[in-house]
Amino acid sequence: MNRASLRAAFFAALSILVAGGLVVGLLPNYWVYLITAVFILGIALQSLGIVTGRTGMISLCQMSFAGVGAWTVGYLNFIDFPGGLPLWLLLGGLAALPFGIIIGLPALRLRGINLAIVTLGFASAFDVVLATITYPGQTNFKMVARPAGMEGDVGYFMFVIMIYALIAVVLEFLNRSRLGASWLAVRHSERAAAAHGVSIPTTKLSAFAISAFIAGVAGGLFAGYLGTLVAENFSMMQSLTLFAVATMAGSQFTLGAIIGGVLVSLFPELLRRLNVPQDFGSVIFAAGAVQALSTGESISETFMRLGGKIVPKGLFKRAKAKTHKLPAAKTFAKDVPALQVQDVTVRYGNVVASNKVNLTVPHGKVVGLIGPNGAGKSTLVDAITGFLPDYEGDIRLGDKSLNGVSVTERARLGVRRTWQTTRIAPELQVGEYMRLAAGSDLSDDEVEAVLDWFNCPPANTPIASIDAGTRRLLDVAGIVAARPPVILLDEPAAGQSYAEAVRLGERIRQIPETFGSSVLLIEHDMDLVRSACEEVTVLDFGTVIAHGAPANVLETPIVQKAYLGVDHELEASA
């Protein structure tokens, strides 16, 4: 619960309530009735924004989830269940939730378009089932009872607005939480997310469950809005249209959800007045979605980008007056090495990428791992962090063997890594990324201190606005802020200028003493290796060829031969 979330949530609630007040105060009843649909669709669109916009999985059955919620509300109304619409909405959402989980299950470990296929299948199956069982109350015209005192169009509009504001506020908090950051991280790179200790199945399932719940609530609101429902209200075509509009408008944002709601409910009204066939709207939504996909920018993102130009520059400067305090160093057992790699062999088919490698990262030290391209350095990092589960040998963190432990679990135990290319989701802010990487127990002040220590931009800077070199520094900063027992840095200085690399080397040398973590540094920049490391291990063709203090090892003929191709024996004999 940080200040940014509170501010955003307050702003969202206020602007929604003001907009609602304006609608009620200024517009005739007919328009109030029409605009009610905008907000109900806005809720449905926000539910789609979580799965598709944030987590990056295509869902083509959102209106079917809404249909489950609507059916439940209709049924509760039919049997005169006590509690009235507010309770029924909750139950409708809860009824849709298990469907979300069942549909999400097949997408847990498979990537790509599988979810699109299974959701389309669900939408078509739901159509069939609904056409057979029909809506409760459809035959005897029993209208869904609206809440007491809100039976009129204006009253129901106020009710919908309040539910919308409630959901928008909760989503503002969720989106800025570690879970929200995990959704974006999973969308961007599952590997990187898992390496932060994020559980991929939990993240995807939570997105689906929350999304289905919200869609179910939207469906329930529809039941109250229309009174009686027919199967066509929630047909597959409606789900597909909702998907196209969500893509076009950017429904993961509150603004985008409202724009989308306006498009779906008011655009046909406009076409009707222009005497254009109303289904022409769907063609425009399809074209708009394709356009948004090709530029990679939805309507709401365009608005926000243009709006961002008005905001004065210099907003992203750190208040220099305050001195930030770094988080306290963590202490780990000193009697065992932080990380031990024992006789680790990795094979890719017939290629032995790593051959009985032994490596120790002692407690409280920075150890270098060097070697020419293709020597097996990154393979070793993949093996240590669990991305190559089929290695032979033993990898131990402290006194615990990591064999058979998953990537996520290894990261949680405290083996953390950076990547050769940055994998930070560009939609995040620097501070949100730091919390994703380091967990939620750091104060705002400590986050700023770590950022400052690594010369990174302040926490409220959007990742999209910083360059690749700085993002790689941020990668390091996030993992260091987590203060795990072992940090693996995969070529952190690549892409940095000479001066930046020198400064980074200095910082890496100070990590054990300042934060308590031990470091394995993979690097090609020998100046950085010399300045940061106390010990160096050299790999060539998957085998350890030298080990010792940097000054000695780098002078060894065998290392120079592997690295520079300088063959001292040949030179001597010539």
Place this chain on the structure above:
Amino acid sequence: MNSLLTPAMAGLSAGGAYAILGVCAIFTYRLVAVVNFTGAAVGACGAFIMVALVEMGMPLFPAVVLGIAAGALAALFVGFITTIWFSGANGSVKAAVTAALLVGFIALGLRLTGGQHPKRFPDILQGAWLRLADVQITNASIAAIGLAIVLTIAAEQFLNRTRTGLELRALSERPMAAELLGIRVRLLALIVWAIAGAVTAFALMLIAPLRSPDFASLSLLIVPALAAALIGAFKSFRAALFGGLAIGIIEGLASGLVGLNQYRAAIPFIVILLVLLWSQREARWDESR
């Protein structure tokens, strides 16, 4: 015995059509790396053009030929969009594009063909091929199954034995590298789209008289088609062939059982769910580094 055999045989022609559509889905996926949600909709365009031409008094044969050409053209339209604007995009984005296009196709198609009211489709292959007591196998189902088998074999041979097939596989896996090798990427991709569209159009003409042939229902045949393609893991044409036939036969059997009859169209969804759950026994990571 016949009480089960009759509905099972009735499901054969549907199964043949699913198999054709499934094979086409794999064909487009393996050659141009797009999971095409408009796969059935482009075929529906062709089928409805054929009906319109017949209604205008054109003889059946030229109408069918023109309908097939129209299906190819509709597929080319989707192909143009995906190859020109989205050649560098990943699979998810391309799938999202075709899903969005499906909305436009269905809306336009319903508008131009007079909404949900089913059209009368001419039987382009009439009569029964085999009739034993009350079990009958129609010519249309034999044609659908035959086409599915021919298509499966042709696709397999083309991909594995011909130089163009090899080039196309290179194209779908690494479009940039293929282009640098001097392969005419765009032309080949568009030919693939056109072939898939033409075949689908013919398949839908065969199956349309058996369905409620409105534009939306025909377009949504993409669901069983993708289920069949998933059975083949978007790789094996043969598995998709059998998968498509199996879905059709199961649907046929379900239609013979009271109580299950109304729900038979939900069968492809159950197949999709089971296949996906089965295929994710082991974890997989996205592309490395």
